Amino acid sequence: MSFTATLKRDWLGNVRNDILAGVVVALALIPEAIAFSIIAGVDPRVGLFASFSIAVIISFTGGRPGMISAATAATAVLMGTLVREHGLEYLLAATVLAGILQMLAGVFRLADVMRFVSRSVMTGFVNALAILIFMAQLPELTGVPPLTYVLVAAGLAIIYLVPRVFTAVPSPLICIIVITALSMSFGWDLRTVGDMGALPDALPVIAFPDVPLTFGTLLIILPYSAGVAAVGLLESLMTAQLVDELTDTPSDKNRECVGQGIANFFTAFIGGMAGCAMIGQSMINVKSGGRGRLSTFVAGVFLLFLILVLGGLVARIPMAALVAIMIMVSVGTFSWSSIRDLRTHPRSSSMVMLTVVVLVVFTHNLAIGVLAGVLLSGIFFAAKIAQIFSVTSTLSADGRERVYTVRGQLFFASVDRFAAAFDFRSAPDRVVIDVSEAHIWDISSVAAIDMVVLKFRREGADVTLRGMNAASETIVDRLALHDKPGAMDQLTGH
Numbered sequence: 001m002s003f004t005a006t007l008k009r010d011w012l013g014n015v016r017n018d019i020l021a022g023v024v025v026a027l028a029l030i031p032e033a034i035a036f037s038i039i040a041g042v043d044p045r046v047g048l049f050a051s052f053s054i055a056v057i058i059s060f061t062g063g064r065p066g067m068i069s070a071a072t073a074a075t076a077v078l079m080g081t082l083v084r085e086h087g088l089e090y091l092l093a094a095t096v097l098a099g100i101l102q103m104l105a106g107v108f109r110l111a112d113v114m115r116f117v118s119r120s121v122m123t124g125f126v127n128a129l130a131i132l133i134f135m136a137q138l139p140e141l142t143g144v145p146p147l148t149y150v151l152v153a154a155g156l157a158i159i160y161l162v163p164r165v166f167t168a169v170p171s172p173l174i175c176i177i178v179i180t181a182l183s184m185s186f187g188w189d190l191r192t193v194g195d196m197g198a199l200p201d202a203l204p205v206i207a208f209p210d211v212p213l214t215f216g217t218l219l220i221i222l223p224y225s226a227g228v229a230a231v232g233l234l235e236s237l238m239t240a241q242l243v244d245e246l247t248d249t250p251s252d253k254n255r256e257c258v259g260q261g262i263a264n265f266f267t268a269f270i271g272g273m274a275g276c277a278m279i280g281q282s283m284i285n286v287k288s289g290g291r292g293r294l295s296t297f298v299a300g301v302f303l304l305f306l307i308l309v310l311g312g313l314v315a316r317i318p319m320a321a322l323v324a325i326m327i328m329v330s331v332g333t334f335s336w337s338s339i340r341d342l343r344t345h346p347r348s349s350s351m352v353m354l355t356v357v358v359l360v361v362f363t364h365n366l367a368i369g370v371l372a373g374v375l376l377s378g379i380f381f382a383a384k385i386a387q388i389f390s391v392t393s394t395l396s397a398d399g400r401e402r403v404y405t406v407r408g409q410l411f412f413a414s415v416d417r418f419a420a421a422f423d424f425r426s427a428p429d430r431v432v433i434d435v436s437e438a439h440i441w442d443i444s445s446v447a448a449i450d451m452v453v454l455k456f457r458r459e460g461a462d463v464t465l466r467g468m469n470a471a472s473e474t475i476v477d478r479l480a481l482h483d484k485p486g487a488m489d490q491l492t493g494h
Helices: 003-012 015-040 044-061 080-086 088-107 110-116 119-140 146-164 171-186 215-247 253-270 279-287 293-308 319-333 337-341 347-363 366-387 415-420 443-458 470-479 487-492
Strands: 069-071 275-277 389-395 401-410 430-440 462-466
Touching: 003 293, 015 044, 015 069, 015 080, 015 171, 015 279, 015 293, 015 319, 044 069, 044 253, 044 275, 044 293, 069 293, 080 088, 080 215, 088 110, 088 215, 088 253, 110 215, 110 253, 110 366, 119 215, 119 279, 119 319, 119 347, 119 366, 146 171, 146 319, 171 319, 215 253, 215 275, 215 279, 215 366, 253 275, 279 293, 279 319, 347 366, 366 389, 366 401, 389 415, 401 415, 401 443, 415 443, 430 443, 430 470, 443 462, 443 470
Parallel strands: 401 430, 430 462
Antiparallel strands: 069 275, 389 401
16 A cells, blocks of 8 residues: 555544544543552653653554554553562653563564453453543542532433434534533533642653663663563454444554554653553543544644643633543443353353453452463363364274274364274274374374374284375374384383
């Protein structure tokens, strides 16, 4: 695709909707960036500058147009201990190193492993995030004036009802404007964005993290950097997959890894913390009409404009308006059909989905839930494939030859059934093991074949392997021992 076509597709193909969606996302970024700064134990400006920087840089370098990246809870929770024990400068150094690790992940195409993430894991990831997004709003709904509930309900009514009669402006933006205007007009005493923390009033300063450039420093920051890099990429790639499906457009996952790395690397030099893709804000962007890189760029630039120029006005936005938007996001993100599908989908798939949801919600750690889901999916898949395996035998009319016919996939999970299918006590003169309808996959299956062949030979039978396909023949020729000198001694343990 030519440069002009790419520019039009990614930047200029949806200008109006991208700008409006970016404005809405910028407003939604402020309270979360402040909240995530508090989680990490740093000043709110660290999260706000990070959100601006990451959003702007990733709009150019990322592999998923229309996806929003900024400071996030997933990475913030990993940084608290480092900040408490060593201070902000070590956090910035860890952010630089995390960026380098993410760039290396993209260069070595580690994003390709995403194909091993099953649909059940993806659904569990989405549902867990929807629950976490909703749970994150609960502090804003407890111990607050009754008027807050009224405004949240009014905000939800605006978000869901206005698009039925008016679609020129995203309804979440209308929600923020109307509720803020009402609150300011009537002077209601409500919790506002300003109550989350002081907004910065000057541009960030570019500086190198003030840490000793020693091996000791590397040992301190490396575990945190590796954790941030892994969790950041995991959330980014799964969010990219979700945006792919919502927009019916593909993304370049390895480019996204490199882009996330570049964004985090440079963000540290303006005093920002590490971040990654945000599923909540990405959903706001997509549902508000954002599709291109322009929406992400506008979100970052308008965020900086809001906090530096309109900080006084932004600080007066009632949290009720933003809570209403995030509730809409959590409701829209949750896969409600997955509850109905529990009755019809295979039990193993439902178990994987529920496991991911439970682990992520209770640990607030996306990596634990997703890795457990991937592991369970692999176990269930191997068990299912192992069931599609059989060995049958026929004895010749003269009783001197028995042919064993192997069907299915011979690998570590099916070798027990393979070994148990042979009768060594009544071995005939000749044994043929026909594997023309089977595939031999790994060292376990080759070892099982060795054992069967050598046991028959020990009983005096002449054994022949027949019908191996080219791939099976390659691994058997390379790894099998039954035709090598001393093989029988290995069987008998001498």
